[in-house]
Amino acid sequence: MNDGATAVPALDVAGVSKAYDTASGRRIALSETSVRIEAGEFVSVVGPSGCGKSTLLMMMAGLLAPSEGEIRLDGRPIDGPPPGLAVVFQDYSRSLFPWMSVRRNLALAAASDKLPKEEVARRVQHCLTAVGLPDAADLRPYQMSGGMQQRVAIARALMVQPQVMLMDEPFAAVDAQTRADLEDLVVRLGQEFGATIVFVTHDIDEAVYVADRVLVLAAGPGRLAADIPVDLGSRRDQVETKLDPEFARLRSEVFQLVMRPRAIVDVPVSASA
Amino acid sequence: MSSPAAVADPAAPTGGPAAGGPGPARPPRWRRALTTLADGWLLLALLVVWEVWARADPSLFFPPLTKVLGEFGSVYLTSDPSTLFLSAGFWDNAGVSLARFLQGWLGAIVVGVAAGLALGRSRVLSRMYDPIVRFFMSMPKVALLPVAVQIFGVTDAMNVFLIFLGTVWIILVNTADGIAGVDESWVRSGRSLRLSRFALFTRVLLPAAAPRILAGIRVSVGTALILMIVSELYATTSGLGYQIVYAERTFAYLEMWAGLVLVALIGIALNGAMSAVERRLLRWERRTGLADL
Incomplete structure (x- = not known):
């Protein structure tokens, strides 16, 4: 949906690492991650717990500073919550x-x-x-x-x-029926408002259902394992889309990547599809 | 935390909120009157015993309650609504005391909350000031009375200073703890909205820490009242404490008792006002269930 390989990406994550100093030594939450997200894209990020997906999102939001590398929003380096960017947190009662x-x-x-x-x-x-x-x-x-x-x-x-909306496991705390409604709402709003959306989730079905592109992160240390384009068209329907054979294929592909990250470590994955 | 109140179907959000909450139905009026009576019988009995005893065995020191109340009425009350039904006797004595109380206490709130904000957000500052805060927190505040008199002499400033110094620490410590304990998620949420530093303090940190801050302020009301009276007993020529001591020294025991009743009533009124403020400001805390944490 984007012809802008040469244009400035909405979000440009360039060689970003994040490490924390803990009592038991330095822990790397995310290592050497680079990804370009084009304007208007709906990108979901999945991965097992500890893969650094929330860390990545918080760095995009300017709420955490990368240990190395840089994240640029419309070409400008992020060094604090930037204008035109909004975050939806997981715990609504504390946001x-x-x-x-x-x-x-x-x-x-x-x-x-x-x-x-x-x-x-x-x-x-x-x-x-x-x-x-x-x-x-x-x-x-x-x-x-x-x-x-x-x-x-x-x-x-x-x-x-917002030009960019970041969502950190936004529907993890709601029931399944509500969740389906909210997924459809976000897909619709993304199209209506023309915002670039980065959507972190641990739910593989959800990751495939809402997005144009799925980034799979692997744990230990967190890193980008795969970048999978989702070709399901712009119209999504909870029943029809999920019956689509392509949905099933994508779902199982992502599932295998998330569940067996070791298997793909040696396979070089191109960052742009 | 589980979702606090799943009251409405999200698909039909226009339905009324569960604002009042269901709650049990109010009991009938006679039942409530009976409950009030049950709650108050001990106090009532004690007052009756006082009255009966004082009349059966007349003593200069313990006049009957009705006489005390009569004296209270004639000294402190009038029928003039323009002075809130309070007499010149009230305004001359209690007015002076309350002015001292308010100056010292409000000053302590302003300084205590402001300093507590700074200490609550800065580990360096809080370490630096910890010994001083501990020193003043643990010190019995009335012990500072001679110092206050040394500095200010027998002036209003002395009373105000003592009340301020006696209450500012408890407010400061509670504010600092409250601010330091604010859930980081709220702070992050506020930062993501690009709030200015000032707005982050006034719109997020201060309200989030309000339960703790108000708890400190509530405790400080009692301390401030004590210091108001004690400092007036010791070195003043006006105010409620002074009047009570003066009455005692001139054997005007009825007047002394009336003063005591007034002090008690002022305490009750201040605590009641404080509770009302807390109920109003902290409605969200009870309703979100955060108060139970």
């Missing part, structure tokens, strides 16, 4: 602020833009409507179900009109 109404939670996201009041109010309503919660502005987060809270978190991300 939305329960001491504020939904309206004020959303307005806070636009606070750094110094917009006029009417514009903020208009945007709040627009974003809430986009996630299917047009009447939720005056509720407090704790008055809503988990799925609704995560919708609010997505609406909050939309408030900054």
